[in-house]
Amino acid sequence: MPELPEVETTRRKIEPLLAGRTILQVTHDAPHRYRDTQLALGRRVSGLSRRGKYLMLHLAAQDAAGDAPHDLELIVHLGMTGGFRLEEGPHTRVTLTTDAGTLYFNDPRRFGKMAVVPAGEYDGMPTLAAMGPEPLSDDFREEDFARLAARAGAVKPWLLSQKPVSGVGNIYADESLWRARLHPAQTHLTREEAGRLYHAVREVMAEAVEAGGSSLGNGSGNYRQHDGDVGFFQGRHAVYGRGGQPCPRCGSDIRKIVLAQRGTHFCARCQPLRDPPPQEEGASRG
Structure with missing residues (x-):
């Protein structure tokens, strides 16, 4: 947490607060975690976008024309518990002040990160640089996905790598695999299996974005938006977080195992x- 649906919801929510505004101050006490943020000062936020689980603030020079291309980006990774708020709290890590007001980045577990980089230059962010296509975009093609899946190892860790498709984390991997009727440790998917998973990923992500993501638990790290709104997709979870409960499809108990150091829920x-x-002779096992 947060995964693509939560980050996309965050983007949609805070864009009206930041787009067209000039950044006056970025305050924090962890320059190793929030890198080169001073470069954002005096820059106008020309827009916000998202890539996988990364949020991007596009920064233009203050005197640039309204349609001038941005040349810097403020990259935000929310980590496990990061999120923006309208008021400062005990877990505020970054204060972002613009000419229209202030947003506070809260992060109880301190896994979130920020960095200002030249637009499109992600050499210092290997996951972002090598990220696969967006699951709801035309670039995510079933044929390409199936070709990669035929050579993949355990399918859930493969999804979590962000290379076959971007933005899928623990929650939405479990839910997609359940819909596709695939075991999380299955390797070398057939063409038919890959097709089921491809469509399941697209369906789950579209539904989760529409529902505003998933909010779990009641602790300080629970995902919610700057205005206090929570997501509602957790009410549709078939397996994630439901260990020991009946499968909504067959009634068997949902199992929880640890796979690649991640809690994993599925119906056996x-x-x-x-x-x-x-494997065909000479075929790759990459």
């Missing part, structure tokens, strides 16, 4: 693990 009856298909 609906998502059986089959033997991997035999």
Whole structure:
């Protein structure tokens, strides 16, 4: 947390507060975590976008024309518990002041990061630089996904790598695999299996974005927006966080295991693990 739906909801919510505004001050006490933020001072926020789980504030020179291209970006990764608020709190890590007001970046567990970089230059951010296509874009093509899936190892860690498709984290990987009836540890997907998963990822992400993401628990790290709004997709979770409860499809108990150091929820009856298909001679196992 947060994953693509939560970050996209954040983008939509705070864009009206920041677009067209000039950044006057960025205050924090962790320059190793919030890098080169002084470069944003005096810059106009020409717009906000998102790539996977990363939020991007596009920064133009203050005297640039309204349609002038931006040349710097303030990249924000919310980490596990990061989010923007209208008021300062005990977990405020960054204060972002513009000519229209102030936003506070709260992050109880301190995994969030920010950096100002030249637009499009992500050499210091390997995950962002090598990220796969957006799941709801035309660049996410079933044929390409199936070709990569045929050579993949355990499918859930593969999804979490961000390389086959961007923005899928622990929650939405579990939910997509349940819809596709695939075991999280399944390797080397068949063409038919990959097609099921491709469509499941697109469906789950579209529904979660529409619902404003997922809000879990009641602690200080619970995902919510700057205005206090929460997401509602948690009410549609079929398996995530439901260990020991009945599968909504078959009634069997949902199981929880640890796979690649991540808690993983699935239905053993609906998502059986089959033997991997035999590899053709000389085929890659990458």
